[in-house]
Structures are given as structure tokens and as C-alpha cells.
Amino acid sequence: MIEMRREKRWPAKLNLEISNLFKQDHVKVENINAPIEVIDVSKAGIGFRSASVLPMGYYFNARLTLAENDSLNCVVRIIRQQKSGDDYIYGCEIVGTASIMDYVINDYAASLQK
Template sequence: MEYTEKRKAERLPIDLILGVSELFKQDNEFIKNVNAPIEVLDISRGGIGFHSESELPVGYYFNARIQVTDDLHSAFYTVVKIIRKSYVDDKVHSYGCEFVGFPSVLNYIFDDFEKKIAEKMGK
């Protein structure tokens, strides 16, 4: 069976650590004091993939500040929705998330990041 990429945008590798302190749902349901460190593995214009030892529920959201390069202008704030979860092993969970309401005006951040990745890979 042939694998078909489901993402609308190319996944780019990234080494980024974030912390999730609060989760919420659209019906004003909150989970506070989560304190979940996450290791972001890849990013695209549509979302992020990450690993965490914390158990996070699918369908919940969190606020994130994401900086893709050392340039302070490459940072953006977004709402992230957890859309899938799988298990890497008995301690680590793998998550897939989408950005909610990501404004297209910020696409320049990904354009610059894609160029830097291509330069590193000698393309």
C-alpha cells in the first residue's frame, strides 16, 4: 500500500523545547498546572509534531510562542490544537497538532525558515 502525505505543507525538522502550562477546550473547560515539557520534532505551516512524557488529551488546545530561528522577528504566537496521539514507548507519547487561526501574513516566517533549512542541507 502506498503512503499518501496528509499534510498540506511540508514538514520541516526543528529542535525546539516548549512548555505547556494550561490546556483548554472551546466549551471553557480548562486543565491548569499541566507543566508538560514538549520536544518539538517538526513544524509546518499547518502545525507541529512533538514528543512528551506527559499525557495530554486529544481535542484540547494550548497557547504557544514559537520561534523558528535565532531572529526575534521569526517568533509568532498561536493557538495549537492536539489532533492525534500515539505511543513511542511506555514513557513517551507522540502528538500531532494543528495551528488554529494562523494568519497567512506570517507565512514569511516559514519562507525564511525553509530557505535556512535548504542552505544547511546544501540545496
């Protein structure tokens, strides 16, 4: 498989739950309550694992806590899905976030290299 990612991925272990998905034309899917495990993060996106089948092209709000005091609120769009055993691996593009994202990710990456 050809690597298409623009940014370096860093391992992460975060457990979140997706409760609502939405699309740009006010299409909304509510009460999903799909647990996810974030497995990697970069400046451009996140990768996660879930047992739930989630629709491609939909968005969700996420709060990523990468270090004790560093949390990011962002909007991500599901762009890739791959079956992996009983679960699915998803790739998401971060499309809406605070301008501090680069600093938080850089600090997180530096902490992993210590």
C-alpha cells in the same frame, strides 16, 4: 500509513512547556507543566514529543522561535497521539496565528536548505 499532511514538514528542535490546556466551551485544564520537544513544523501544524499524556481536541498557546529573530505566537489544537517507546508523539493543527506565519515558515525552510 497514508500521508495526510497538507503542508511539507520541516525539522525543528524547540523545547517548550505546556502549562494550560483549554477547549471551546470554557473547559480549562491548568497547571499541567508538561515539557514538550517540538520535532517538526509546517505552515499548518507542529509535531512534538512528550512523556505526558495530553487530551485530544484540546488547545494550547505556543510561542515558536524558529530563527534568532523570528517568533510566532499561535494557538494549536492536539489532533493526533501515538505511543513511541516511553513517550508520546503528538500532531497539532495551528488554528490561530498571525498573518505573517507563511513568511516566517518560508524563511525558516529556506535557511534549512542552505
